[in-house]
């Protein structure tokens with residue numbers, strides 16, 4: 001019996017921001033990233049090396065957003081907020097709630113949803129996505145707590161809270177192919193989580209990698225794709241890598257809207273979870 | 285609709301391999317509209333910059349005509365046009381101003397908006413921005429980057 005699961009969602013997103021004005025990391029275009037479903041600046045499913053917000057040295061930035069992903073069997077909502085200082089340090093908070101429709105229908109659980117709280121810290125080691133040839137590097141950690149210990153136990157996971165630690169690299173390539181600006185991100189992560197933590201955690205860590213690309217069609221529109229490798233270690237609920245394609249719109253420096261299409265593989269024993277992702281965020 | 289995205293890693297690899305084949309057919313100087321286009325662009329960008337209150341007194345004592353001429357020459361040369369920039373080096377021109385990263389971004393933003401205002405396509409804008417970006421470390425007021433004269437050797441021959 002499957003059990004739980006989680007799910008997810010997510011996706012997409014985006015990118016850098018840009019816009020007129022901007023800054024954190026760029027000026028040319030912005031590059032402050034979006035808010036990932038885990039709260040840290042990134043795309044949708046992946047975390048990037050950017051520090052959230054358009055802050056520079058001596059500046060502070062704050063923002064909040066909400067994302068919703070709907071697959072055939074599940075729906076995930078992620079609400080998140082961040083604060084960042086000096087384009088150096090970012091703190092983020094997020095709550096994810098996964099609606100377990102497919103599992104309820106199968107009679108696998110009587111719980112309609114499960115939620116996860118996330119607290120994230122990210123520190124820019126150095127560099128700059130636009131102005132340093134080698135890009136920008138950051139390290140970060142996420143502390144995650146699953147609010148439904150019973151469901152975690154039922155799923156066969158060892159713990160209901162866990163930590164992710166990561167090293168991320170981002171580069172914004174000016175005037176790349178087709179005279180467009182391109183965003184590249186690669187992140188290496190050590191994680192204890194099953195499906196982000198939505199179905200709990202193990203005692204030991206597994207390494208995983210994620211990558212994202214985006215191309216700025218112009219300063220307001222970015223299209224791209226993400227791929228996130230995931231551990232697969234619950235015998236009764238296979239976990240697969242996640243992927244998405246996205247379109248993000250930055251009407252101005254404060255707002256960002258993202259639309260994505262997700263492929264989340266098997267979730268909680270329910271295979272082939274594909275679906276849509278939409279996110280909106282505001283920052284200043 | 286079900287679409288598998290398992291091909292995303294391949295897609296990511298592909299986008300890194302493609303574009304390299306696409307070389308510009310038109311020089312950037314031509315794309316910017318030659319001398320006249322560049323002069324008009326510089327006028328607009330400088331006008332926006334010097335009237336931006338965020339810069340405070342930074343441009344208060346600047347000889348704007350000289351700034352426009354030098355900047356236009358510099359962009360002309362950078363973009364492959366028939367000019368030779370004869371002004372100060374970027375480190376010299378901006379030394380002592382302690383330009384911050386945020387100020388640099390505003391300047392870039394004005395340049396970009398000026399290009400949009402003058403109707404340049406995104407590709408042309410990106411080409412010019414990519415030429416300006418590498419000058420940032422010399423323009424910024426980073427104490428380590430500030431232009432310094434070679435230190436005089438101290439009595440190298442021991443001749444008092």
Ligand code: HEM
Pocket residue numbers: 339342343345346347350351354355358370371372373377378383387388389391392416417419420423
């Ligand atoms: C890539 C970016 C930049 C380029 C290519 C550039 C280029 C130039 C050039 C060619 C000159 C004239 C040099 C001469 O007189 O021989 C100049 C002067 C000046 N620049 Fe920049 N600049 C850049 C960024 C900035 C920024 C970010 C600021 C301030 C926010 C700034 C403020 C000034 C000022 C105030 C002067 C006049 C100095 C004087 O009065 O003598 N520049 N710049």
